[in-house]
Amino acid sequence: MASTFDFASWPPSLTVDQLENLTLYATSYALSHGALYLPPAEPQPTVPSAAIHAPISLFPSPFPRQLYEQGRRIQRTYNVLYSRIAMDTEFLDKIMGAEEGVGKVDDFIGQLWRGWKKLRDAGLAQPLHLGLFRSDYLLHAPRNEPLSIKQVEFNTISVSFGGLSQKTSELHRQVYLLAATDYYNSSSYLKPDNFPSNDSIAGLAQGLAEAHKAYDVEGSRILFVVQSGERNVFDQRLLEYELLEKHSIRIIRQTFSELALSASVDPSTCVLRIARSPDLQPSGSIEISTVYFRAGYMPHDYPTPAHYDTRFLLESSKAIKCPTIALQLAGGKKVQEVLTQAGMLERFLSDEKKYGKNIASMQDIDELRASFMGMWGLDVSEDLLTPDYAAQAAGSEEFGVRKARDLAQSLVLKPQREGGVNNVYKESIPGFLDALAPQERQAWIAMELIDAPENAGNYLVRAGSTDSQSQTPVKTDVVSELGIFGWALFGGPDKSIDEREVGWLVRTKGKDSNEGGVATGFSVLDSLLLV
Ligand code: ADP
Ligand code: MG
Ligand code: MG
Numbered sequence: 001m002a003s004t005f006d007f008a009s010w011p012p013s014l015t016v017d018q019l020e021n022l023t024l025y026a027t028s029y030a031l032s033h034g035a036l037y038l039p040p041a042e043p044q045p046t047v048p049s050a051a052i053h054a055p056i057s058l059f060p061s062p063f064p065r066q067l068y069e070q071g072r073r074i075q076r077t078y079n080v081l082y083s084r085i086a087m088d089t090e091f092l093d094k095i096m097g098a099e100e101g102v103g104k105v106d107d108f109i110g111q112l113w114r115g116w117k118k119l120r121d122a123g124l125a126q127p128l129h130l131g132l133f134r135s136d137y138l139l140h141a142p143r144n145e146p147l148s149i150k151q152v153e154f155n156t157i158s159v160s161f162g163g164l165s166q167k168t169s170e171l172h173r174q175v176y177l178l179a180a181t182d183y184y185n186s187s188s189y190l191k192p193d194n195f196p197s198n199d200s201i202a203g204l205a206q207g208l209a210e211a212h213k214a215y216d217v218e219g220s221r222i223l224f225v226v227q228s229g230e231r232n233v234f235d236q237r238l239l240e241y242e243l244l245e246k247h248s249i250r251i252i253r254q255t256f257s258e259l260a261l262s263a264s265v266d267p268s269t270c271v272l273r274i275a276r277s278p279d280l281q282p283s284g285s286i287e288i289s290t291v292y293f294r295a296g297y298m299p300h301d302y303p304t305p306a307h308y309d310t311r312f313l314l315e316s317s318k319a320i321k322c323p324t325i326a327l328q329l330a331g332g333k334k335v336q337e338v339l340t341q342a343g344m345l346e347r348f349l350s351d352e353k354k355y356g357k358n359i360a361s362m363q364d365i366d367e368l369r370a371s372f373m374g375m376w377g378l379d380v381s382e383d384l385l386t387p388d389y390a391a392q393a394a395g396s397e398e399f400g401v402r403k404a405r406d407l408a409q410s411l412v413l414k415p416q417r418e419g420g421v422n423n424v425y426k427e428s429i430p431g432f433l434d435a436l437a438p439q440e441r442q443a444w445i446a447m448e449l450i451d452a453p454e455n456a457g458n459y460l461v462r463a464g465s466t467d468s469q470s471q472t473p474v475k476t477d478v479v480s481e482l483g484i485f486g487w488a489l490f491g492g493p494d495k496s497i498d499e500r501e502v503g504w505l506v507r508t509k510g511k512d513s514n515e516g517g518v519a520t521g522f523s524v525l526d527s528l529l530l531v
Contacts, residue, residue: 005189005531007456011059011475012186019058019472022183023461025175027053034238035167035525037463038231051234052463054164055524057508058473059458060172061480062189063139065530067149068196068482071137072501074371075486077349077364078135079499082156083490084348084355085335086129086327089120091347095338096329096416106416106443108299109332115312116325122316125270127491130211130290130322132204134159134483134505137371138450150450151371152481156331157297157323157418161525162204162485163238165505169198169527194530196504200485203502205242207487208292210498211320212249214489215289223274223288223319224253227295236294252286256295256307263310265317272317288319297328297418320489333414337375337445345369355495374448376400378413378433378441398438404446405430412447420522425449452479454511460524477511480526504528 014022030036030053038044039052085091095101096109097117103110136152173195176183183190212222222243224236236253243249252274254262262274264285275285291314295301302308315325329335338344345368349360360368380400404411408429415422424432426449436444459473483506488499506526513522 005062007453010062010456011458014184014186016472018184022058022175022181023473025178025181026056026058026171026461029171029174030054030056033167034234035164035171036234038233044229055462056168057458057460057524057526060527060529061458061506061508062531063528064147068528068530071149071482071484074368075135075484075501077360077368078154079133079486079488080497081348082131082154082330083488083497085330087491092326092329095334096332102334102416102443105440109416111308112325113329115308119312119316125318126320128214128320128489129324129327129491130207130320131156131327131488132159132207132322133486136481136483138452138481140450141453142451149371150373153333154331154336157328158294160232160235161505162200163235164525166198166200168525172527189529189531196528196530198503200503201238201242204485205239208243208290209247209249210489211290215320217287217289220287220289222249222251222290222292224251225291225293225295226253226255228255256310260306260310263313265313270318272319290320290322292322332416333445334416337377340372340375373450375445378404378444378446401433405433410449412449413444414447415444458508478508479511480506480508482506
């Protein structure tokens with residue numbers, strides 16, 4: 001049965017005193033349990049001595065139970081889909097490559113692709129890939145249509161908040177369970193059954209541990225490649241502690257700049273070793289089983305050619321990469337758009353000749369396809385889906401650009417970038433298109449805007465926002481984005497894909513903000529209340 005929840009009824013109303021008390025419970029819980037960020041500082045101290053609580057919502061956000069379950073279900077298919085894309089070199093060359101694909105016009109993608117091409121021409125030392133994934137969704141609520149979930153994007157590199165999202169779901173549940181508050185019985189939806197569990201820390205750590213196990217060398221460690229100045233370190237540390245405590249796996253954290261001095265790959269064995277880490281013996285070096293990238297997803301991470309060289313050095317080793325360059329390229333927004341084209345899902349999911357018995361049912365494929373919004377490349381010259389429109393729009397401009405102009409109010413344009421703040425929305429689109437050089441069009445996709453319910457509200461609590469006279473957070477109209485985590489280990493000779501769906505994340509932003517990053521300050525961490 002479709003949910004009939006009235007989003008406008010959220011959040012329940014409380015007195016000022018109650019709100020202040022809830023805020024105290026929530027921030028105390030966050031500060032006590034590691035739902036933390038480093039405070040802004042330039043540069044960050046080498047050894048920090050203070051932290052602030054992560055930005056959080058006071059209430060969990062209502063979400064229809066069956067759509068949450070659908071998101072978890074299709075994650076398994078998405079895990080397989082993106083694993084197969086990463087293994088389809090011919091497809092990635094065509095879509096993302098620097099000879100015919102996006103890499104031709106996008107320098108960052110081109111650099112990564114060229115580095116990968118050179119390495120694979122010489123022969124890759126490690127066939128396995130590890131992906132820690134997050135598929136992001138918004139509720140889609142067009143007038144007169146039932147609610148559905150629509151995919152915003154599929155992330156294949158450096159997916160964050162596996163640590164803090166679990167802490168935030170525990171926070172909301174605890175605030176509920178604390179006898180003193182009970183959210184003051186303010187809504188009949190606030191009951192234990194409606195708080196789904198979330199084991200994203202154990203789940204994502206298990207993915208890393210499986211790769212480490214597959215590498216199978218006693219005494220080796222996992223390398224976390226991190227950004228200097230990173231403030232979201234506790235999210236990463238939670239995975240580190242889980243690896244140590246549950247799997248007895250130790251890790252090393254280093255930046256690309258540090259790795260330029262410390263990393264080496266043995267030319268005959270392709271073993272990756274790290275020397276000169278402060279936590280190693282003065283003369284020792286350590287073998288790396290798995291390289292886990294929490295950096296390297298944007299041009300800013302590669303300020304010099306040497307930084308690319310370091311990335312390629314790691315790629316050339318026989319350590320298992322999370323992700324490989326192939327898997328990073330598979331996560332491009334151009335790939336997401338191409339998947340909406342006829343026959344593409346079938347190519348990866350139901351080609352029995354290629355994948356034998358491991359193919360998806362028509363039902364699984366349809367359910368996955370139902371999560372797509374309409375997308376097209378700005379460089380397309382004709383409409384593959386609705387030829388009528390092409391006839392109407394015939395003019396001097398390429399069809400993709402013309403259509404984006406005409407439908408601008410209901411669109412977002414996206415380049416091949418991660419980390420928020422890169423997209424172009426609605427009324428900014430025509431001016432942007434005027435200025436975009438024709439050869440750049442290949443690097444951009446147009447995507448229909450998801451029509452998220454806008455009448456839900458919440459209280460957003462940011463560190464520093466509650467230390468003034470008024471201790472009560474302000475109610476804001478919000479939009480909530482659900483992320484489902486998964487992992488996949490694949491590429492071995494038997495072609496099998498070991499994969500799991502491993503938890504979720506909710507980020508909530510004020511409805512007037514287009515972009516959604518928590519790290520960029522637009523969003524807060526939130527959790528689910530199933531309705
Ligand atoms: P990034 O990889 O930079 O996170 P996204 O595709 O997730 O890029 O876009 C950033 C944000 O823009 C999303 O979190 C969401 O808030 C908003 N957004 C992106 N695509 C859409 C869409 N089709 N409809 C509505 N909002 C969108
Ligand atoms: Mg995103
Ligand atoms: Mg992204």
